[in-house]
Amino acid sequence: MLDVLTAPAAPAIKRRQDYRPPAWLVPNVDLDFALDPGATRVRARLEVTRNGGAGEPLRLDGDGLTPLAVIVDGVAVNDWRLEDDQLVIPLTGASHVIETEVEIAPDQNTQLMGLYSSGGNLCTQCEAEGFRRITYFPDRPDVLATYRVRMTADKARYPVLLANGDPIASGDNDDGTHWAEWHDPxxxxxxxxxxxxxDLACNAGTFTTRSGREVQLGIWVRAADLAKTDHALHALKTSMAWDERVYGREYDLDVFNIVAVDDFNFGAMENKGLNIFNSRYILADPDTATDYDYDAIAAVVAHEYFHNWSGNRITCRDWFQLSLKEGFTVFRDQGFSADQGSAAVKRIEDVRGLRASQFPEDAGPLAHPVRPESYLEISNFYTSTIYNKGAELIRMMATILGPARFRTACDLYFDRFDGTAATCEDFVTCMEEGGGVDLSRFRLWYSQAGTPRVSASLEHDGGRATLRLAQQVPPTPGQSAKEPMVLPLRIRLFGAETGQPLGPEQLVLLEEANESIVFDGVAERPVLSINRGFSAPVTIESDRTAADLAFLARHDDDPFARYEAMQQLMLDTLIAGAVEGQADHRAVIDAVADTLDDPALDPAFVAEAVLLPSESFIGDQLSTVDPEAIYRAREALRGDLGRALAERWRNIYEANTSGAAYAYTPAGKGARRIRNVALGYIAASGASDAAALAFRQFEQADNMTDRQGALSTLVNGDSDLREAALDIFYNRYSGNGLVLDKWFQTQALSTRDDTLEAVAALAEHPSFTLANPNRARSLIGAFAVNQRAFNRADGAGYRFLADQLIALDRLNPQTAAKLLPPLGRWRRFDPARGALMRAELERIVATPGLSKDLFEQASKSLQG
Known part of the structure; x- marks a missing residue:
């Protein structure tokens, strides 16, 4: 067996405890680009000042650069050297002017980090360590500089030249080139x-700030896509106004530009004044984008804009503090999205995403604290823990402080650290000082990995109820023993006979391993509503019966708690079915019927409440995942729900079928959502006309939400209409890469027995390429989270994923590393599957020339 600890060429580990301030600072930078896709020349002029590192040479990071010249204080020098990709220049004085010239080849840059080509355009991605692929520089977040940039390029090929900050000058040259200068103060x-x-077209707009400044806005895309940018522009204006109103943050430059590109490793990037986006988070019209896409575009536009203060004006001191900007900004964008529609549905969506990605991360070999202690490759820490769990930490502090004190604390943070590189500790200190609270023990959330488990039991004796709470944080790699966490739990009791609240909601701060809370004056048997609004990112184990959960699903006045009760009732039933081979479905059917029959409920909420937990989430609750048993149990319950409530599903489907034109409104979204859920249950019932009903919706749909909803239903079945719909969809959208991603993804997520064979064939399809991250994620990534298909007993799914990751690693290590985690869950499965998964991880680690991105993920997955 391969010893992964001594695998060849293991990269060096970076540790938080080793942080030292930079030996040199760079207050000002001038960059001059002679842009060419095959050979771009970059001249950099750095004003450097010593920062206390007496005798230290200047070390400038570089990666894949061809150095052409090094000049110190106006004189060309030869005493520089390269050490591990660093340009080392001996310097004796306190300040100098360093000039370098390098050559790079953007069209050969398949990593999509640094300067690269995408769709005939040139663009950059520098987070986390991509700037070193452009020029030599101390490429670390605590070196802050003002930038002046000049670009020269062929005017016919590159008529638009954009950079950070504000434009200051431009002009034409006699040789067919033109130039532009930008300055970021x-x-x-x-x-x-x-x-x-x-060669880009602009959807232009303006926004007037609260102080009266007019900001020029621009969404830059290919001319053919210009009509699909109105939603993104509207989202930008809305988010600018929201940040002023809710956080008092005003935009500070004269222009704000967004550029959409097809080839992008991330969702988007918050570069100061020039956000660069994956085109999937900008382009939308009803024919090509689902309601989910519209929501995601608004959320990501807001997220990147909010970074102007929580990330740009205040950045992170080092990459261990990444959640300082990302967790806080996710919390901010979640608040924005909640204000734009249904806050209850948004909270449900956020928690579902947390449970689907972050909880398994916390329970697996790649578990790490919100503020990590070490890493090999920082790009591997752009994780759900950093982003989504980090946001939950901010939410808990906001809950503890309350709205007014939280706003005061945020103002203190923005004022105190504006223009600096700060830490997570700095943020928490501002919460303490601004909120007048002691968060000493709360800081454990930043240093301890793992999802706390809370057990709750409620006793009733006469007129007194006693709630006994206990918490335990499971061991994670490198952290075997854990201390109790501070858990803000919103709690309320309801009367089992009357259905009425027994007193107001309480916020309980569980800080010890075991605590008890006494409620007096409780005349009737109480039913416990706990962790309302998902006030703490924990798992709850309680002594509530199926009847109690059904009661809460009908009576709880907290929308999330009502949803949660339904989900727990479903989950208990599904686990019984998976473990015992059968389960009584009556309680779930009755609870779903009650929810469908409640006219006071928002259709969007109803749609979320009646959906069954996913197969992967069911597996997360079991000591050993049995994919086939889970699939059978879930399909059995879906079938019974479909048949028992057949008339209701038909009525809902018809009632939410409107002849009106598509409208992206809360009411419209809710109607489409519940309609497609109803269609899924009609199909699950085995109704003879289900395929025809889905195909009719597919053909008649005037929007992608209904079209893809129908296609997903057809793809999971055996009707001849399945292939017809897939062919129609492909032929209609073969020229639209973003929509083709949906075509690949829908098939990769199919519940059919032959999904692996279909995915393997799609990997050879002329329209499939590993070179585009969106396309790789749509097929390879989607298949890897299809629990039943991926975990086929013969291990063929594991071999397929490993083959794809090894090939992808040669092109784009970051994307490859992000698709590996499903293989790392090998300990959660039976020994036979576990051995097959481990063998593929060992094969990946042993691959010659493996990137440190993929090596870190695979080797940790073996060790954890």
Whole structure:
């Protein structure tokens, strides 16, 4: 067996405890680009000042650069050297001017980090360590500089030249080239640098700030896509106004530009004044984008805009503090999205995402604290823990402080650290000082990995109820023993006979391993509603019966708690079915019927409440995952729900079928959502006309939400209409890459027995390529989270994924590393499957020339 601890060429570990301030600072940077896809020349002029490192040479990071010249204080020098990709220049004085010239090849840059080509345009991605692929620089977030950028390029090929900050000059040259200069007056780290050169069209707008300044807005895309940018522009204006109103944050430059590109490793990037987006988070019209896409575009536009203060004006001191900007900004964008529609549905969606990605991360070999202690490759820490769990930490502090004190604390943070590189500790200290609370023990959330488990039991004796709470944080890699966490739990009691609240909601701060809370004056048997609004990111184990959960699903006045009760009732039933082979479905059917019959409920909420937990989430609750047993149990319950409530599903389907034109409104979204859920249950019932009903919806749909909903239903079945719909969809959208991603993804998530064979064939399809991250994620990534298909007993799914990751690693290590985690869950499965998964991880680690991105993920998955 391969010893992964001594695997060849293991990269060095970086540790938080080793942080030291930079030996040199760079207050000002001038960059001059002669842009060419095959050979771009970059001249950099750095004003450097010593930062206490007496005798230290200047070390400038580089990666894949061809150095052409090094000049110190106006004189060319030869005493520089390269050490592990660093340009080392001996310097004796306190300040100098360093000039370098390098050559890079953007069209050969398949990693999509640094300066690269996408769709005939040139663009950059520098977070986390991509700037070193553009020029030599101390590429770390605590070196903040003002930037002046000049770009020269062929005017016919690249008529638009954009960079950070504000434009200051432009002109034409006699040789067919043109130039533009931009200046960003706000000091920023190198990871926020951005440049775009291309043939782009602009959807322009303006926004007037609360102080009366007019900001020029631009969404830049290919001319053919211009009509699909109105939603993104509206979202930008709305988010700018929201940030002023809710956080008092005003935009600070004269322009704000967004550019959409097809080839992008991330969702988007918050570069100062020039956000670069994956085109899937900008382009939308009813024919090509689902309601989910519209929601995601608004959320991501808001997220990147909010970074202007929580990330740009205040950045992170080092990459261990990544959640300082990402967790806080996710919390901010979640609040924005909740204000734009149904807050209850948004909270449900956020928690579902947390449970689908972050809870398994916390329970697996890649578990790490919100503020990590070490890493091999920082790009591997752009995780759900950093983003989504990090947001939950902010939410808990906001809950503890309350709205007014939380706003005061945020104002203190923005004022105190504006223009600096800060830490998570700095943020928590501001919460303490601004909120007048002691968060000493709360800080454990930043240093301890793992999802706390809370057990709750409620006793009733006469007129007194006693709630006994206990918490335990499970061991994670490198952290075998854990201390109790501070858990803010929103709690309320309801009367089992009357259905009425027994007193107001209480916020309980569980800080010890075991605590008891006494409620007096409780005349009737109480039913416990706990962790209302998902006030703490924990798992709850309680002594509530199926009848209690059904009661809460009918009576709880907290929307999330009502949803949660239904989900727990379903989950208990599904686990019984998976473990014992059968289960009584009556309680779930009755609870779903009650929910469907409640006219006071929002259709969007109803749609979420009646959906069964996913197969993967069911597996997360079991000591050993049995994919086939889980699939059978879930399909059995879906079938019984479909048949027992057949008339209701038909009525809902017809009632929410409207002849009106598509409208992206809360009411419209809710109607489409519940309609497609109803269609799924009609199909699950085995109704003879289900396929025809779905195909009719597919053909008649005037929007992608209904079209894809129908296609998903057809793809899971055996009707001849399945292939017809797939062919129609492909032929209609073969020229639209974003929509083709949906075509690949829908098939990769199919519940059919032959999904693996279909996915393997799709990997050879002329329209499939590993070179585009969106396309790789749509097929390979989607298949890997299809629990039953991926975990086929013969291990063929594991071999397929490993083959794809090894091939992808040669092109784009970051994307490959992000698709590996499903293989790392090998300990959660039976020994036979576990051995097959482990063998593929060992094969990946042993691959010659493996990137440190993929090596870290695979080796940790073996060790954890």
């Amino acid at each position: 706000f000091p920023k780290p190198s990871y926020l640098f951005a440049l775009v050169a291309g």
